[in-house]
Amino acid sequence: xxxxxxxxxxxxxxxxxxxxxxxxxxxxxxxxxxxxxxxxxxxxxxxxxxxxxxxxxxxxxxxxxxxxxxxxxxxxxxxxxxxxxxxxxxxxxxxxxxxxxxxxxxxxxxxxxxxxxxxxxxxxxxxxxxxxxxxxxxxxxxxxxxxxxxxxxxxxxxxxxxxxxxxxxxxxxxxxxxxxxxxxxxxxxxxxxxxxxxxxxxxxxxxxxxxxxxxxxxxxxxxxxxxxxxxxxxxxxxxxxxxxxxxxxxxxxxxxxxxxxxxxxxxxxxxxxxxxxxxxxxxxxxxxxxxxxxxxxxxxxxxxxxxxxxxxxxxxxxxxxxxxxxxxxxxxxxxxxxxxxxxxxxxxxxxxxxxxxxxxxxxxxxxxxxxxxxxxxxxxxxxxxxxxxxxxxxxxxxxxxxx
Amino acid sequence: xxxxxxxxxxxxxxxxxxxxxxxxxxxxxxxxxxxxxxxxxxxxxxxxxxxxxxxxxxxxxxxxxxxxxxxxxxxxxxxxxxxxxxxxxxxxxxxxxxxxxxxxxxxxxxxxxxxxxxxxxxxxxx
Numbered sequence: 001x002x003x004x005x006x007x008x009x010x011x012x013x014x015x016x017x018x019x020x021x022x023x024x025x026x027x028x029x030x031x032x033x034x035x036x037x038x039x040x041x042x043x044x045x046x047x048x049x050x051x052x053x054x055x056x057x058x059x060x061x062x063x064x065x066x067x068x069x070x071x072x073x074x075x076x077x078x079x080x081x082x083x084x085x086x087x088x089x090x091x092x093x094x095x096x097x098x099x100x101x102x103x104x105x106x107x108x109x110x111x112x113x114x115x116x117x118x119x120x121x122x123x124x125x126x127x128x129x130x131x132x133x134x135x136x137x138x139x140x141x142x143x144x145x146x147x148x149x150x151x152x153x154x155x156x157x158x159x160x161x162x163x164x165x166x167x168x169x170x171x172x173x174x175x176x177x178x179x180x181x182x183x184x185x186x187x188x189x190x191x192x193x194x195x196x197x198x199x200x201x202x203x204x205x206x207x208x209x210x211x212x213x214x215x216x217x218x219x220x221x222x223x224x225x226x227x228x229x230x231x232x233x234x235x236x237x238x239x240x241x242x243x244x245x246x247x248x249x250x251x252x253x254x255x256x257x258x259x260x261x262x263x264x265x266x267x268x269x270x271x272x273x274x275x276x277x278x279x280x281x282x283x284x285x286x287x288x289x290x291x292x293x294x295x296x297x298x299x300x301x302x303x304x305x306x307x308x309x310x311x312x313x314x315x316x317x318x319x320x321x322x323x324x325x326x327x328x329x330x331x332x333x334x335x336x337x338x339x340x341x342x343x344x345x346x347x348x349x350x351x352x353x354x355x356x357x358x359x360x361x362x363x364x365x366x367x368x369x370x371x372x373x374x375x376x377x378x379x380x381x382x383x384x385x386x387x388x389x390x391x392x393x394x395x396x397x398x399x400x401x402x403x
Numbered sequence: 404x405x406x407x408x409x410x411x412x413x414x415x416x417x418x419x420x421x422x423x424x425x426x427x428x429x430x431x432x433x434x435x436x437x438x439x440x441x442x443x444x445x446x447x448x449x450x451x452x453x454x455x456x457x458x459x460x461x462x463x464x465x466x467x468x469x470x471x472x473x474x475x476x477x478x479x480x481x482x483x484x485x486x487x488x489x490x491x492x493x494x495x496x497x498x499x500x501x502x503x504x505x506x507x508x509x510x511x512x513x514x515x516x517x518x519x520x521x522x523x524x525x526x527x528x529x
Binding site: 160161162163165211253256257258260264265 | 452493496
């Protein structure tokens, strides 16, 4: 069930730009305008529409979207009152895309401040060639996207063998065929209905053997970044829980994967990369939250982690902030142990997932300290090294998962 | 026997790599420039390409993009005497990259990993 406003009575479209939102009245006009400009400039011969898929926002998001002057027609879709979740917005978009017979769908975040018309071209054009899924490549500040850097990217790369740098980037392109696959999937969980949707879409594309490319956006992603220690909210549990759920569903696939492969790249020649604005991180708060986790979740950790990893963790606990280090290999193997514990957990999965958060703060604290003197590019190399550590830990995963 | 194509404009490097990699059991073909590289790959059908970045007449990163257009699945290991090339986003289209060294153990390791890499074609989640 959904709410729809379709003033131009659009009944068919080749290309859709979807903008999911929840209370983004202040920001949604900008990406809407840029999407329209991109569709007109680069896809003038296509039948296009811009769809805002919203969670019945009460802040005037619908009005801000519908009142934005655009040359391309617009549709407003919403979940019913009281139903929230980014994934629920996407489900409405998948359904509408199938109804309109779209060949290609591009989605961009409603809080984007740096989107240009070219983003629409670069996310959309490969879909009219041979590609089924397009992920963005943009420069982000080294402290922006820490769930991506420390979990989503290295884990999906090691599990599924595809190097997709921004698997939860929020800005994607996917084919109409893939929209049908998304819509037909039965394993729709509450986490996927919320922030788990991005990693779910990326992983489905990888597991269904869809041709994947990454597109240069040419500008950094500038949106509403958050200090990772300030307001993690339910996002962590939903994203990491979805990764673990998909490990259970897809183990026959990922157990055959060895190492990883680069993807095709689209959109070279955009010139010098613009640097993103700084992101402030409070490392004292990350460190304190890591230490507090021992009191709150120490017993959980002892059950989930192997004796060896528990011992190493207790050594990390003793390190003062000045010399703090949470090694990447310890982090990678801990995530393996938690994934196995999640698979075997009959009750209390939510608490198990929440117990990982202080450890994530510890790893993030260590990453921030290590990358503090680095340039963004040097920090990228650090993340690449961490991915190598995760790929090497695949044998540990195979042993633990199938023991 | 796996076949490796070495693309490097320094003859001494080509000889060194060829000798060391032949000892590892690979069949080696070499070329001293990027001229006709796509045709050479099409003809020789190597299992992997070791590609120098800074060559007198060609930029290895541009050659990498040319390779990717026609031979998306062929593993490519980039080699350079300079680590600064990692700053160029084009290098992510390579399977691996190594900084040139007299010790070839890292190159051999990356070649092994690139050749061992495997992703199933068909989904088991269908």
